[in-house]
Amino acid sequence: MVKFTAEHEIFRRTVREFVEKEINPYADEWEAAGTFPAHELFKKAAKLGLLGVEYDPAYGGGGADHWYTVILGEELGRADCGGVPMAITVQTDMATPALAKWGSHELKKQYLEPALKGEMVASIAVTEPDAGSDVASIKTFARRDGDEYVINGSKIYITNGTQADFLTLLARTSPEGGYRGMSLIIVPTDRPGFRVARKLRKLGNHSSDTAELVLEDVRVPVTNRIGEEGQGFYLQMQQFQKERLIAVYTAIGGMRRAIERTVAYLRERKAFGGPLLSMQYIQYTLAELIVEIESLRQLAYAAAEGVVAGEDVTRLATMAKFKAGRLVRRVADTCLQFHGGLGYMEEMWTARYFRDSRLLGIGGGADEVMLRVLTRTEGLEA
Amino acid sequence: MNIIVCVKQIPDPETPASSFRVDEAAKKVVPAQGIPPVVNPYDPQATEAALRLKEAAGGGKVTVISLGPESARDAIKHALAMGADEGILLNDPGFEGIDNFQTAVALAKAIEKVGQYDLILMGRAAADWDMGVVPMGVATLLGIPCVSIAKAIERVDGKVRVTRVLDDGFQTVEAPLPAVVSVSNEFGEPRYPQLRQIMLAAKKTVQVWNAADLGLSADQLGEANRWLKLEALYVPKVESKVEIIEADSPEEKARILAQKLRADKLI
Numbered sequence: 005m006v007k008f009t010a011e012h013e014i015f016r017r018t019v020r021e022f023v024e025k026e027i028n029p030y031a032d033e034w035e036a037a038g039t040f041p042a043h044e045l046f047k048k049a050a051k052l053g054l055l056g057v058e059y060d061p062a063y064g065g066g067g068a069d070h071w072y073t074v075i076l077g078e079e080l081g082r083a084d085c086g087g088v089p090m091a092i093t094v095q096t097d098m099a100t101p102a103l104a105k106w107g108s109h110e111l112k113k114q115y116l117e118p119a120l121k122g123e124m125v126a127s128i129a130v131t132e133p134d135a136g137s138d139v140a141s142i143k144t145f146a147r148r149d150g151d152e153y154v155i156n157g158s159k160i161y162i163t164n165g166t167q168a169d170f171l172t173l174l175a176r177t178s179p180e181g182g183y184r185g186m187s188l189i190i191v192p193t194d195r196p197g198f199r200v201a202r203k204l205r206k207l208g209n210h211s212s213d214t215a216e217l218v219l220e221d222v223r224v225p226v227t228n229r230i231g232e233e234g235q236g237f238y239l240q241m242q243q244f245q246k247e248r249l250i251a252v253y254t255a256i257g258g259m260r261r262a263i264e265r266t267v268a269y270l271r272e273r274k275a276f277g278g279p280l281l282s283m284q285y286i287q288y289t290l291a292e293l294i295v296e297i298e299s300l301r302q303l304a305y306a307a308a309e310g311v312v313a314g315e316d317v318t319r320l321a322t323m324a325k326f327k328a329g330r331l332v333r334r335v336a337d338t339c340l341q342f343h344g345g346l347g348y349m350e351e352m353w354t355a356r357y358f359r360d361s362r363l364l365g366i367g368g369g370a371d372e373v374m375l376r377v378l379t380r381t382e383g384l385e386a
Numbered sequence: 387m388n389i390i391v392c393v394k395q396i397p398d399p400e401t402p403a404s405s406f407r408v409d410e411a412a413k414k415v416v417p418a419q420g421i422p423p424v425v426n427p428y429d430p431q432a433t434e435a436a437l438r439l440k441e442a443a444g445g446g447k448v449t450v451i452s453l454g455p456e457s458a459r460d461a462i463k464h465a466l467a468m469g470a471d472e473g474i475l476l477n478d479p480g481f482e483g484i485d486n487f488q489t490a491v492a493l494a495k496a497i498e499k500v501g502q503y504d505l506i507l508m509g510r511a512a513a514d515w516d517m518g519v520v521p522m523g524v525a526t527l528l529g530i531p532c533v534s535i536a537k538a539i540e541r542v543d544g545k546v547r548v549t550r551v552l553d554d555g556f557q558t559v560e561a562p563l564p565a566v567v568s569v570s571n572e573f574g575e576p577r578y579p580q581l582r583q584i585m586l587a588a589k590k591t592v593q594v595w596n597a598a599d600l601g602l603s604a605d606q607l608g609e610a611n612r613w614l615k616l617e618a619l620y621v622p623k624v625e626s627k628v629e630i631i632e633a634d635s636p637e638e639k640a641r642i643l644a645q646k647l648r649a650d651k652l653i
Contacts, residue, residue, distance in 0.1 A: 010460045011588045013422070014467045018578045053581025066581040271404070 006305045008071060015072055018052055019079035031084035034211035035356065038203070040088055042167045046095060046122030055096050056120035059104050063112050064120040070311045073097070074304070077253025082261040084353065086360030087212030089254050094163045095119060097250035098368075099126035099172045102188050102243040106231035115170055115190050127168035128247075129159040129191070129217060130240060136161075137373045139174070139237065140182050144219065146175040146189055148226065153177070153189060155222040158201065161367075165215025166200050168193055173219075174240050177233050186236035190228040197222040208359030244369060245317060248325040251368045252304045255328040259297045259335045262357055263290065266339040286342060293335055300327050319381045326374035329365030336361035387446035387541065389436040390497055390506045391470065392524075393429040395454050395461040396514040398422070406621070413619040415514075425461045428509025430576035432569040433465045435539050436507050437577070443541065446504075447471045451496050453481055453489055459592055466587035467579035473592035474500070480597045483609030486515070490523025495600035497528065504563045505546060510535050510570045518568065525566035533561055537572035 008016070026048050034040035049055050050064075057072045059065025066072065076096070080089035103116050118124040135141035144157025155175055162171070171191045178185035191198070201216040231239050267290065270281035280286055307320035340347040340354040347354040365371045379385055398421050407416040417423075436448045450465040452458045453476040462473035476496055484492075497506060506525075511518030518534070525532030537556065538549040541563075550557045551570050579587070597607055605611060631646075633639040647653045 009588070010463045011467065011584050013460065014464055014579050014587070015581060015584050017464075018580070018584070021578050051580065052578055053584075057581060061582075066585060068581060068585055072581065268402075 006071070006309075008075070012071055012075055015068075016075045016079055019054065019076055020082065022049065022052060022054065023079060023083045027088050028084045031088070031211060034088065035085055036210075038205075038210055039166065039213040040091065040211050042091060042125045042164060043122070045088070046092070046125060048122070049092060050120060050122030054092070055122055057096065059100075059116070059120060063104070063117045065104075070308055073250065074253050074308050077250045078257035078260075081254035081257025081259075083258075085209075085211045085356060086258070086363070087209035089258075090209055090363075091164050091212045093247075093250045093254060094128060095126050098243070098247040099128040099164075101246040102230050102239045103172060103190065105242075106188075106239055107190075108227065111190060111228060111230070118169075124169040125164050125167045127162050127164045127171045128243075129162050129165075129171040129173040131161050132158060133160050133216075137370050139240070142174060142176065142186070144173070144175040146177050146187065148177070149223075151226050152223045153226060153229070155189070155191065155197075155219045155224065157219050159217045159219075161204065162215050162217055163212055165217055166203050166213040171217070172230070174236050177229075177236070183237045185234055186240075187233050188230040188236040188239050189224060190230065191219070191222060191224050195222045195224065207362055208356070209363055210359075245321045247368045248321045249304070249307060249311070249317070251364060252300070252307075252321070252324045252328045255332045255364055256297065256301050256304060258357070258361075259293075259332055262335055262339045262354075263294060263297065265353065266290070266342055270342060280342070289338060289342075293338060296331055297335070300324060300331055303327065318377070322369075322374050322377045322381065325369060326371055326378065329371045329374070332361045332364050387440055387443035387504050388449070388502050389439060389446065390449050390451060390500060390503045391429070391432050391436045391465060392493055392506065392508045392520070393433065393450055393452045393461045393465055394426045394509070394512045394514075395423045395452065395458040396426045396512055398424045399427065399513050408619055408621050410618070410620050413616050415619075423457060423460075425464045426509050426512045426514070428511060428513065428569065428571060429461070430464070430468065431571060431573045432507040432509050433468050433470060434576035435536070435567075435569050435573055436505075437469045439505065439539065439541060449474065449500055449503075451476065451493065451500075453477075453492055453496075462592050463587055464579065466590045466592075467584040468577055469583055471590070473590065475592055475594045476596075476600070477594050478597040478602075478607070480602070480604065480607030483612070484607065485612040485614040486517055486519050487523055487613040488606065488611065490520050490527060491606060492597075492600060492602060493520065494524050494527035495602060496595060497524065499595070499600065505541075506564065506566045507539075508566070508568050510568045521566050521568040528564075528566070530564050530566060531561040532566040532568075533559055534568045535570045536567050537570055539567055539569070539573075 053066045056065035057068050057076055061067045080092060083089050100119055119126050132142050146153035146155045173189050173191045174186055175189055176185050177187040197220040199218050201218045204214045206214055271279050273280045304324045307317045307324055310317040336358045340358045343354050346352055401418045401421050405418040409416050440446045440448055448470040449472045450462050450470045451474045452461050459475050466473055476492055508521045522532050533548045535551045536548045537551050540547050545560045545562055546565050547560045548567055551572050631639045631642050633642055
């Protein structure tokens, strides 16, 4: 059983207060607006050290252990909306891990440091109209021209896309097909030829802006490449592990809060001569969900222990991401159901949570992609 | 400027009523399962005040003292994570079950042992017993002034100028240093511990002093030597009755309601 230290618990309170004071009071407004002030909020988060928990203090990171990231995710997940936590974790654990691990010193000074200060907003740009789960099919091409890459292509479903100052972009840098010939490149969005084609409307996570981006002859220095040319796919695959884990930690925090809120409601809500919580069907259903959430939490903690030990956690992270994607839908559905007609009302948290919960089984690697990975890790290939 | 801040760990005031239990026979609060104790909500404001005064003075030291069980170390760590410099935990089996006067005696001894101090800050009260007398007790024992319930504190010409919160306004007073000041929630939001400070706090040491270290003898300690005898401890029973007023018109209902309220001397 994981024992968090007193320092971990102090950090948990810091994140919880940040969520309660800096996110929750504005969640309704940002959901209605379809966006949130990323630069403003990220600066506040950065001041508390929330944007660079594990990163090198030389670039403004906290140099903390991975359990602090677990806590960050769990506590952000307790926010009144899914969109803002998603936007923050894109900045911290999806768009920057490869830059921090394999980027050059100059590149980290130029982009990682301002990102950790909240002065720059980052997006991870992998998905394209014709390539989502099938990452090997991406077509965006970065052609070498002297000391520059000339980039052409489009990216879609990009979180923070309308506000981003730079993209961590996966593009082809040589004509080989499949997994080879791709590179991860930092693309500042103030370059000529870059444009936000449109802001996308989504089922949920309304407070987070999502965009389709177009790159037409966008020139960036070759030194903006992260790691070696042609290694992009492999670097991105490793970066995906961070993405999946933070998504799982966030989902766990969200589910635990959803159950807490539902139990509190059912304790008060009287029907058939007593509180609804006294109904055995309700008690058993909730108990079963709590078992599922706790099982997932322990699986996630096992993966976190692997991260701390410096191990490859692909297997456990993939299992946890799959389990979380499925479970969060069940939890959101059950919580809504147990609130009855009220739960279906837009004024209740259950309606938003139900919408927001649907994304986890798709984003960061769909359930089916997780199963496909597990077929390999579990030796199920015939 | 050397400042001592006294902090206390208490049961979480956010504990749901359904989890709150009192053992009436033992006259004790039963700790709620799975709900860890927290720092008394007024205390981070005292720490915040100390840090601001230290920053304004351009130097000095903030020492945090807490009397309590081993877990009270967490309350000290919270203050260290906010930026305080040193921590001292007063921990001894003889401190079990003591009252506020005994607490004041132990704190005063600890403060004397620390030696150099310009100011002692505490929260206006602990949110568990909510008595708010320890600051006065400590000041009396040390023979220095006490200013209670501060919303603003500044150091002016070697003195401390404090704006106090009154029921119907504010009062500004000055006291010579050293002094004890209790800080109220009106002081403003305490800073959240930043990750960097939390990491630094992990490296700061917390000294532990027992009763002997403070020169306290057995006849001053323990529940048996309380000055304040606790007669009974119980959760009051709140009964609510609902009476529906039946009448033909809203005006008639209002008239009957007004008569009933007057009969009960409520209006």
